[in-house]
Amino acid sequence: xxxxxxxxVLLRCLTLAGxxxxxxxxALKLGAVQVSLYGxxxxxxxxxxxxxSSLSSNYGMIVLDIRLPRILLAIVVGASLAVxxxxxxxxxxxxxxxxxxxxxSSGAALGAIVALIAEPRLALPASVAALxxxxxxxxxxxxxxxxxxxxxxREGQIDSGTLLLAGIIxxxxxxxxxxxxxxxxxxxxxxxxAFWLMGDLSSSLQPSLRWVLxxxxxxxxxxxxxxxADLNLLLSGEKEAMHLGVDVPRVRLVVYVAASxxxxxxVSVSGAIGYVxxxxxxxxxxxxxxxxxxxxxxxxxxxxxxxxxxxxxxxxVVAPAELPVGAMTAMAGAPLFIYLLRRRMA
Amino acid sequence: MSSTxxxxxxxxxxxxxxxxxKEVRLSVExxxxxxxxxxxxxPLFTVEATSFQARPGEIVGILGPNASGKSTLLRLIAGAxxxxxxxxxxxxxxxxxxxxxxxxxxIAMVQQxxxxxxxxxxxxxxxxxxxxxxxxxxxxxxxxxVIAGNALAQVGAEHLSDRWMDQISGGEKQRVILARALAQQxxxxxxxxxxxxxxxxxxxxxxxTLRKLASQNRYTVVIVTxxxxxxxxxxxxVVLLQRGKSLRVGPPASVYQRELLEQVFQTPVTVELGxxxxxxxxxxxxx
Numbered sequence: 001x002x003x004x005x006x007x008x009v010l011l012r013c014l015t016l017a018g019x020x021x022x023x024x025x026x027a028l029k030l031g032a033v034q035v036s037l038y039g040x041x042x043x044x045x046x047x048x049x050x051x052x053s054s055l056s057s058n059y060g061m062i063v064l065d066i067r068l069p070r071i072l073l074a075i076v077v078g079a080s081l082a083v084x085x086x087x088x089x090x091x092x093x094x095x096x097x098x099x100x101x102x103x104x105s106s107g108a109a110l111g112a113i114v115a116l117i118a119e120p121r122l123a124l125p126a127s128v129a130a131l132x133x134x135x136x137x138x139x140x141x142x143x144x145x146x147x148x149x150x151x152x153x154r155e156g157q158i159d160s161g162t163l164l165l166a167g168i169i170x171x172x173x174x175x176x177x178x179x180x181x182x183x184x185x186x187x188x189x190x191x192x193x194a195f196w197l198m199g200d201l202s203s204s205l206q207p208s209l210r211w212v213l214x215x216x217x218x219x220x221x222x223x224x225x226x227x228x229a230d231l232n233l234l235l236s237g238e239k240e241a242m243h244l245g246v247d248v249p250r251v252r253l254v255v256y257v258a259a260s261x262x263x264x265x266x267v268s269v270s271g272a273i274g275y276v277x278x279x280x281x282x283x284x285x286x287x288x289x290x291x292x293x294x295x296x297x298x299x300x301x302x303x304x305x306x307x308x309x310x311x312x313x314x315x316x317v318v319a320p321a322e323l324p325v326g327a328m329t330a331m332a333g334a335p336l337f338i339y340l341l342r343r344r345m346a
Numbered sequence: 347m348s349s350t351x352x353x354x355x356x357x358x359x360x361x362x363x364x365x366x367x368k369e370v371r372l373s374v375e376x377x378x379x380x381x382x383x384x385x386x387x388x389p390l391f392t393v394e395a396t397s398f399q400a401r402p403g404e405i406v407g408i409l410g411p412n413a414s415g416k417s418t419l420l421r422l423i424a425g426a427x428x429x430x431x432x433x434x435x436x437x438x439x440x441x442x443x444x445x446x447x448x449x450x451x452x453i454a455m456v457q458q459x460x461x462x463x464x465x466x467x468x469x470x471x472x473x474x475x476x477x478x479x480x481x482x483x484x485x486x487x488x489x490x491x492v493i494a495g496n497a498l499a500q501v502g503a504e505h506l507s508d509r510w511m512d513q514i515s516g517g518e519k520q521r522v523i524l525a526r527a528l529a530q531q532x533x534x535x536x537x538x539x540x541x542x543x544x545x546x547x548x549x550x551x552x553x554x555t556l557r558k559l560a561s562q563n564r565y566t567v568v569i570v571t572x573x574x575x576x577x578x579x580x581x582x583x584v585v586l587l588q589r590g591k592s593l594r595v596g597p598p599a600s601v602y603q604r605e606l607l608e609q610v611f612q613t614p615v616t617v618e619l620g621x622x623x624x625x626x627x628x629x630x631x632x633x
Contacts, residue, residue: 004485229477229480230477232474233474239426240455242426243426243455244478245447245478246446247446290466291470
């Protein structure tokens with residue numbers, strides 16, 4: 001047994017970063033328009049080494065302007081969902097918690113839709129209007145996790161079964177409200193929203209929203225990581241963590257808000273992509289152990305890798321048509337979730 | 347070796363000899379507490395003014411029937427609850443005003459049960475005790491590892507170091523939990539029914555270890571327990587609670603009176619002097 005050191009964490013992250021780079025290059029190559037892997041790698045290297053300002057060939061526009069932004073979006077969304085899932089699992093002391101299962105994604109989606117409907121009536125300037133949806137999604141996520149947290153308590157203690165049921169009921173209630181609101185939408189809006197609800201990375205983002213997404217992810221993740229050691233102790237219960245020196249109310253508040261920010265951001269740009277926040281932390285726990293100082297960063301990389309792969313499949317398996325990426329993650333994730341649930345009960 | 351235990355009288359303000367006060371580590375002064383579901387309602391639960399003092403190396407037992415306020419008193423001592431009146435001083439500082447981090451550097455609590463969500467090895471579990479002492483990013487230093495190793499050795503559990511916590515026996519687990527408390531390097535060691543799920547051999551083992559630790563490392567130890575005879579054997583003084591009220595404080599011999607115990611526990615008993623010179627309680631069934 002080696003003790004966990006910063007060096008070990010960095011080494012693991014570097015390995016996963018390598019895997020992510022390979023996955024990204026393959027994802028850049030695959031698509032409706034065929035690109036040679038060798039040519040692509042060579043061209044990308046030239047761009048990164050500043051020998052060329054853009055990809056030379058005719059596929060440059062497709063690869064850099066269409067596929068790359070989408071892949072970067074998939075990376076941030078995947079990492080956000082995985083970090084949020086890991087945080088919820090620690091705070092609620094429930095390995096089956098994740099933004100989607102707990103209804104937090106639905107809450108964020110509802111918030112985003114309410115913002116979407118309200119926004120044209122407020123006549124905001126375009127750059128502010130773009131931020132209105134993520135704000136709505138964040139508030140929706142925060143309100144939902146607060147509701148589920150209180151519904152899931154029995155006699156002052158978080159109860160695992162009650163909590164999951166509270167999440168599922170909350171999600172189904174929120175879905176009904178979303179359906180109701182969607183009847184007020186028409187035509188193109190309706191189809192776009194329906195697709196987005198399933199999880200969709202194909203829409204292009206306003207530049208201001210890109211910044212908010214990137215900066216928000218870095219700040220929220222760093223905030224959660226600063227509490228990584230506290231989260232380890234919270235796993236053995238709030239009272240016990242307090243006696244070991246954790247400022248429980250502060251850690252709980254900070255991490256809930258930061259995880260809700262991550263969920264809200266991810267949902268507002270990509271809809272409700274399920275199971276990433278649930279399964280990625282599980283796999284990383286099997287690979288690297290349950291210490292949050294290594295689990296949080298590896299889960300971020302794992303989530304990025306998972307969503308990039310899922311989105312690449314979503315846009316290639318029925319090319320030139322596309323599946324929502326949420327359909328891909330659910331098809332792979334739901335059976336795995338059942339498996340984990342059964343194993344836990346055994 | 348054995349220290350003189352004092353009664354609640356000596357802890358009243360004004361009656362304390364300043365020279366002797368220097369060595370008092372824990373001073374519980376007229377502490378009371380009330381819990382109610384809402385501020386407008388009558389309290390559901392109260393602890394009335396309780397006082398006692400304890401010095402380094404001393405073991406205090408808190409006794410009483412269920413719902414007599416034992417665990418609440420322990421949490422008041424730990425500083426996890428703020429007293430309604432009175433105060434709990436640890437080396438002169440009120441415990442509930444300390445930050446969680448400082449508090450954990452001085453007070454360690456061993457709870458009835460430590461649940462684990464994900465498997466951990468005993469060594470990692472004991473390292474949790476170093477949390478309050480570690481730096482910002484909180485990766486354990488070699489010093490932390492040494493302290494955790496020593497803590498395991500002190501409770502005779504170094505051989506468990508690499509075992510998984512969910513694969514060791516109840517007695518072994520309780521030792522590892524105690525080792526985690528020692529790794530906090532506290533002044534005050536609090537235990538809430540540590541012998542609850544243990545067989546007799548493991549109970550005696552644990553209490554022997556505690557007595558050895560208290561006298562060698564000069565911990566002040568406070569134990570909440572239902573085991574009257576174990577408390578009589580190991581405690582230097584005991585606090586007897588009934589419905590939130592401390593009926594008597596003092597060495598076991600002065601507290602273990604037949605009439606008093608029968609009234610508090612609502613059970614006929616006899617009290618005799620055991621071979622160790624400590625009182626022994628026998629329950630009389632069916633009478």
